[in-house]
Amino acid sequence: MSDEDAATNREAVSPEAVNPPDGGADAVVLTGAEIVCECLLHEGVDIVFGYPGGAILPTYDALTKYPQLHHVLTRHEQGASHMADGYARATGKVGVAMATSGPGATNLVTGIATAMMDSSPIVCITGQVPTGAIGSDAFQETDVTGITLPITKHNYLVTSIDELPEVMREAFHIARTGRPGPVLVDIPKDVQIQEAEFVYPTEPIQLAGYSPPKTARARQVAAALELIRESERPIILAGHGISMAGANEELAQLAEKAQIPIALTLLGKGAISEQHPLCLGMMGMHGGAEVNHAIQQADLLIALGMRFDDRVTGNLATYARDSRKIHVDIDPSEINKNVTVDVGIVGDLGEVLRQLLDRVERRPNEAWFDRIAEWRADSELREIVRPAEAPQHPAVPEGKLLGAQVIRDLFEFTAGGAITVTDVGQHQMWEAQYYQHERPHSLITSGGLGTMGFGLPAAIGAKMSRPDQEVWAIVGDGGFQMTMMELATAVQERVNVHIAIINNGFLGMVRQWQEFFYEERYNQTPMVNPDFCKLAEAYGIPTVRVTERGQIEEAVNASRAQTAGPTLIDFVVEKEEIVFPMVPAGADLDDMIRRPTPAEFERQQRERAAAAEITEAETTEAEAPAAAAALGSRFGV
Amino acid sequence: MAKHILAALVENRPGVLARVANLFRRRSFNIDSLSVGRTQRDEMSRMTIVMESDSAEADRLVKNLYKLVDVVHVDHLHSQPSVVREMALVKVRATSDNRREVIQLCDIFRARIIDVSAESLIVEITGEEEKLENFTELVRPFGIVEMVRTGMIALGRGGHTLKDEGFKPNRSRAAARSSVL
Numbered sequence: 001m002s003d004e005d006a007a008t009n010r011e012a013v014s015p016e017a018v019n020p021p022d023g024g025a026d027a028v029v030l031t032g033a034e035i036v037c038e039c040l041l042h043e044g045v046d047i048v049f050g051y052p053g054g055a056i057l058p059t060y061d062a063l064t065k066y067p068q069l070h071h072v073l074t075r076h077e078q079g080a081s082h083m084a085d086g087y088a089r090a091t092g093k094v095g096v097a098m099a100t101s102g103p104g105a106t107n108l109v110t111g112i113a114t115a116m117m118d119s120s121p122i123v124c125i126t127g128q129v130p131t132g133a134i135g136s137d138a139f140q141e142t143d144v145t146g147i148t149l150p151i152t153k154h155n156y157l158v159t160s161i162d163e164l165p166e167v168m169r170e171a172f173h174i175a176r177t178g179r180p181g182p183v184l185v186d187i188p189k190d191v192q193i194q195e196a197e198f199v200y201p202t203e204p205i206q207l208a209g210y211s212p213p214k215t216a217r218a219r220q221v222a223a224a225l226e227l228i229r230e231s232e233r234p235i236i237l238a239g240h241g242i243s244m245a246g247a248n249e250e251l252a253q254l255a256e257k258a259q260i261p262i263a264l265t266l267l268g269k270g271a272i273s274e275q276h277p278l279c280l281g282m283m284g285m286h287g288g289a290e291v292n293h294a295i296q297q298a299d300l301l302i303a304l305g306m307r308f309d310d311r312v313t314g315n316l317a318t319y320a321r322d323s324r325k326i327h328v329d330i331d332p333s334e335i336n337k338n339v340t341v342d343v344g345i346v347g348d349l350g351e352v353l354r355q356l357l358d359r360v361e362r363r364p365n366e367a368w369f370d371r372i373a374e375w376r377a378d379s380e381l382r383e384i385v386r387p388a389e390a391p392q393h394p395a396v397p398e399g400k401l402l403g404a405q406v407i408r409d410l411f412e413f414t415a416g417g418a419i420t421v422t423d424v425g426q427h428q429m430w431e432a433q434y435y436q437h438e439r440p441h442s443l444i445t446s447g448g449l450g451t452m453g454f455g456l457p458a459a460i461g462a463k464m465s466r467p468d469q470e471v472w473a474i475v476g477d478g479g480f481q482m483t484m485m486e487l488a489t490a491v492q493e494r495v496n497v498h499i500a501i502i503n504n505g506f507l508g509m510v511r512q513w514q515e516f517f518y519e520e521r522y523n524q525t526p527m528v529n530p531d532f533c534k535l536a537e538a539y540g541i542p543t544v545r546v547t548e549r550g551q552i553e554e555a556v557n558a559s560r561a562q563t564a565g566p567t568l569i570d571f572v573v574e575k576e577e578i579v580f581p582m583v584p585a586g587a588d589l590d591d592m593i594r595r596p597t598p599a600e601f602e603r604q605q606r607e608r609a610a611a612a613e614i615t616e617a618e619t620t621e622a623e624a625p626a627a628a629a630a631l632g633s634r635f636g637v
Numbered sequence: 638m639a640k641h642i643l644a645a646l647v648e649n650r651p652g653v654l655a656r657v658a659n660l661f662r663r664r665s666f667n668i669d670s671l672s673v674g675r676t677q678r679d680e681m682s683r684m685t686i687v688m689e690s691d692s693a694e695a696d697r698l699v700k701n702l703y704k705l706v707d708v709v710h711v712d713h714l715h716s717q718p719s720v721v722r723e724m725a726l727v728k729v730r731a732t733s734d735n736r737r738e739v740i741q742l743c744d745i746f747r748a749r750i751i752d753v754s755a756e757s758l759i760v761e762i763t764g765e766e767e768k769l770e771n772f773t774e775l776v777r778p779f780g781i782v783e784m785v786r787t788g789m790i791a792l793g794r795g796g797h798t799l800k801d802e803g804f805k806p807n808r809s810r811a812a813a814r815s816s817v818l
Contacts (some may be wrong), residue, residue: 151654159651335700
């Protein structure tokens with residue numbers, strides 16, 4: 001264990017803990033359940049999200065002796081794991097979820113997988129049937145360490161009370177260090193009940209097979225600097241790793257010193273202020289067209305704490321073909337996984353960037369920036385969200401509220417300062433496109449797993465970890481209904497989270513794919529929804545419905561004026577809005593479906609009208625499916 | 638494509654074998670053989686993994702093995718001087734008519750006959766993969782009743798060893814250690 005980790009552990013010690021970790025105090029006899037609570041205090045835990053049940057009851061009983069550990073009763077264990085995740089992402093601290101055996105444990109699974117894909121540090125504690133009953137298909141028994149094997153960074157089945165303190169300490173250590181991730185600790189009921197002398201372990205954590213890398217080798221740093229020196233069209237791809245490593249300042253310095261533009265992954269938003277002149281915005285499937293063009297035309301990619309997800313690269317065979325590539329990541333298995341790179345550097349991003357910064361050279365890339373500016377000008381022409389008083393893009397339907405507008409206005413009326421937590425779907429992509437983040441950890445979203453239902457519970461967790469911050473849950477009507485039972489949790493805990501439902505009565509993103517690639521067969525995507533305002537009222541939540549752009553400001557301000565408990569705004573938006581641009585799955589990154597420019601749009605309208613006049617009946621029915629099929633085959637879907 | 642032989646030193650903790658096996662499936666690694674056994678240290682087991690792949694794929698497996706907390710050290714044994722052995726037990730149909738022929742064959746291959754019955758012999762043969770395969774081809778005409786192979790095991794020659802120095806298991810955890818199963 002490094003000195004740094006030792007320092008973290010020391011800081012985490014709560015004064016109320018029975019045994020200070022520097023030793024000295026006499027050992028006390030505690031139950032396993034009490035030892036769990038003691039260990040949580042030693043780790044600096046203040047909130048536990050969970051749901052009680054038979055096999056975890058001894059620990060819930062012990063919690064009554066530890067008022068410093070605030071337990072939040074969720075309405076479903078999935079909510080507990082998402083809340084722990086949201087808590088962790090908003091602060092970088094380890095989030096804790098607790099559940100009973102069997103169904104309690106399996107309900108955590110989606111949240112654990114979500115945390116795994118996005119490298120979020122959470123520790124899940126599950127009750128298990130007594131050790132003697134394990135393997136007998138006992139009531140509420142499930143092999144949760146088996147189930148979560150591929151979706152945890154590590155997991156434990158505690159078979160003896162003697163190993164409990166060490167296991168708890170290792171679990172937090174593994175969750176928070178290196179590439180963070182979820183760790184599950186499964187504790188049989190008899191181990192929770194047994195008693196043992198408790199002395200908090202003071203010796204350094206000994207894990208022979210676990211030592212997160214720190215600095216890069218000098219030879220690799222030199223090789224990277226050489227590639228940067230030789231490049232004329234470099235671009236930095238900044239991912240989630242930047243903010244997790246706290247390397248935001250180093251990223252800005254590197255970009256400024258070497259004059260390199262920065263593209264962000266979805267989870268990379270917040271790595272650098274999106275107002276920064278070198279920040280281009282988001283890349284990938286729904287990224288900015290200018291950003292994707294820049295990546296495809298670059299002669300050097302500098303990938304920092306990102307993992308070349310397929311939503312970011314498009315067709316790997318044609319991805320950034322003419323560029324050399326540098327990849328820095330803390331996880332060695334990410335290097336050369338999807339994209340073969342020229343220089344792979346394994347290390348902590350802060351350390352590696354400081355190593356690079358010492359010797360990177362200042363260099364102008366004027367011609368490169370001019371090209372990017374041209375692509376950006378074209379994008380701006382196609383922009384649909386404009387100030388209400390400006391001339392509108394002709395594709396904006398008269399009198400309709402657009403989801404994209406809602407996000408843009410929310411950005412404006414919250415002065416871009418909120419922590420936003422999204423669900424998954426069109427609204428998530430509009431958030432990424434139109435809510436410009438300035439600070440790290442201010443966008444919380446399920447990127448890797450794409451978990452619908454993540455938004456509301458993760459927002460509750462985020463708000464509880466950062467009560468000083470304004471938190472907005474931006475959700476779609478589909479995903480919201482997957483976990484909306486957590487409204488009760490928000491009310492019970494008086495969590496001041498502002499909920500914005502982007503309600504189009506459709507599973508919008510799936511509908512969009514059906515429109516483009518499945519010949520407009522909208523199978524199982526239209527939704528009959530409850531009246532969300534009446535639903536909120538049933539929970540005693542202040543609520544308002546917005547149907548026109550002019551109502552947004554007042555509704556947002558009214559929500560913000562509420563400083564206790566949740567609020568909910570039902571934004572009823574245009575049903576058939578499309579997220580542009582779009583790189584179809586498997587297509588080349590610069591082969592995007594674009595929104596037409598105003599001129600193109602008007603020409604298309606004229607042509608369509610003319611065609612309709614000439615051949616009223618016969619044409620379209622035969623040709624439209626063929627055209628859609630052609631579009632589909634072109635993109636290989 | 639080539640044969641890659643990897644050796645992994647792992648901590649003796651319950652479930653380690655499941656973690657490694659799960660990794661093969663989860664990341665679609667094509668494994669020819671996997672053999673596991675104890676080492677000179679109570680707290681460690683050693684796995685020998687053989688895969689037919691290109692070297693990028695083998696590197697990917699090594700990196701993913703290292704991600705497992707219980708895996709202490711991994712080495713490519715095919716790329717350094719090493720000895721590789723596999724053992725097979727082969728039950729060959731052999732009656733008084735042809736037993737002599739089978740015994741002659743065993744002598745040539747330095748295989749040992751460890752059980753005899755009226756209808757068959759059990760032959761123990763140790764060596765590199767090719768030797769085992771040649772032997773089974775030659776006894777096949779007599780009739781192989783059943784057979785079992787251990788999978789390959791390997792050690793680096795001389796100073797080529799897997800690193801485990803400096804690792805001391807925590808006292809309370811040592812009690813819980815038994816094997817990787």
